[in-house]
Amino acid sequence: MTPIHVSMDVRLNPGYSEYAIDSERDLELTFRADQDADVFIEIHHSGKLNLRTYAARGVHVSYLIYNRCDSLLETEETHEVMGDADVTVAYGEINSAETKRNTYMVLREEGARGLFSSASLVSTKKNYRMQVVNERPHTYGDMKNYAVVLKGGKLLIDAVGKVVKGAHGSESHQTSRSLSFEEGQSAEILPELLIDEYDVQASHAMSIGRVDEEQLYYLMSRGLSLAQCTSLISAGYLMPITETLSNPELQEKLKAEMQERIGEICAR
Numbered sequence: 001m002t003p004i005h006v007s008m009d010v011r012l013n014p015g016y017s018e019y020a021i022d023s024e025r026d027l028e029l030t031f032r033a034d035q036d037a038d039v040f041i042e043i044h045h046s047g048k049l050n051l052r053t054y055a056a057r058g059v060h061v062s063y064l065i066y067n068r069c070d071s072l073l074e075t076e077e078t079h080e081v082m083g084d085a086d087v088t089v090a091y092g093e094i095n096s097a098e099t100k101r102n103t104y105m106v107l108r109e110e111g112a113r114g115l116f117s118s119a120s121l122v123s124t125k126k127n128y129r130m131q132v133v134n135e136r137p138h139t140y141g142d143m144k145n146y147a148v149v150l151k152g153g154k155l156l157i158d159a160v161g162k163v164v165k166g167a168h169g170s171e172s173h174q175t176s177r178s179l180s181f182e183e184g185q186s187a188e189i190l191p192e193l194l195i196d197e198y199d200v201q202a203s204h205a206m207s208i209g210r211v212d213e214e215q216l217y218y219l220m221s222r223g224l225s226l227a228q229c230t231s232l233i234s235a236g237y238l239m240p241i242t243e244t245l246s247n248p249e250l251q252e253k254l255k256a257e258m259q260e261r262i263g264e265i266c267a268r
Helices: 213-221 226-243 248-266
Strands: 002-004 008-011 015-022 027-033 037-045 049-055 060-067 073-081 086-093 099-107 113-122 125-134 140-149 154-163 170-180 186-195 200-210
Touching: 049 060, 049 086, 073 086, 073 113, 086 099, 086 226, 099 113, 099 140, 113 125, 113 154, 113 226, 113 248, 125 140, 125 170, 140 154, 140 186, 140 226, 154 170, 154 200, 170 186, 170 226, 186 200, 213 226, 226 248
Parallel strands: 002 015, 008 027, 015 037, 027 049, 037 060, 049 073, 060 086, 073 099, 086 113, 099 125, 113 140, 125 154, 140 170, 154 186, 170 200
Antiparallel strands: none
16 A cells, blocks of 8 residues: 655556555645556545546546545545546545545546445534536536434535536436434435536436334344444445445455444444
8 A cells, every 4th residue: 555645646557556645734636547447545634635636538447535534534626537538436434523525527528427426424524515517528427425324413415417518418417315313413415407408318316314213123123232223224325335446355354344433433
């Protein structure tokens, strides 16, 4: 794993790579992909983080950004996708510290595809603004956000899909779902579609709700405590984020870590 302590410009090697951000400083980081790559970025600590990525024509790049911070993480991100490139940016937020994230993805040339994905266990404030802009014809943008909101958690997701005039034949889609276990937990999801072209496909799906009482009763009737039920359901809801990158060792490591961490937070 390559440590990052200062601002830098990284040209990604093909295949799989890992980076660990651990710094008291405000950082400016750029990741450039000229060939297909899978990238795992874990954040232990950072001042304000300004993150940029660039995907050249025709490449396939997936980023899994995993937040391990025990204090506020504040990021500004720009992800630029060129023609026929395919980029996934996924976020794992299984920590108990506040996050403020402002992300912007631009599908710059024809045939570009981009996806924002997130899995969040929310026991404090998590504030995300995500925007995907279809700037050219025949581009595809998507957002998929899943969250479990626990006692004391406050979630805000502002998801914006924008198709500019002239980007005909494009698609912009969103799915955002938030799950809670009791009354009084705060979740607000604001899906927006800004469409300035006729020949497009666009959709958004959003749900905010509590766990089914019958499901909880069934699990507890089998001898599980409420904390164990909360942990089990949360893990099943959020675990798919571990499959963002096709690295079996990383997947198993993250699954075990997430199960342990979810259990600790849910037991509080």
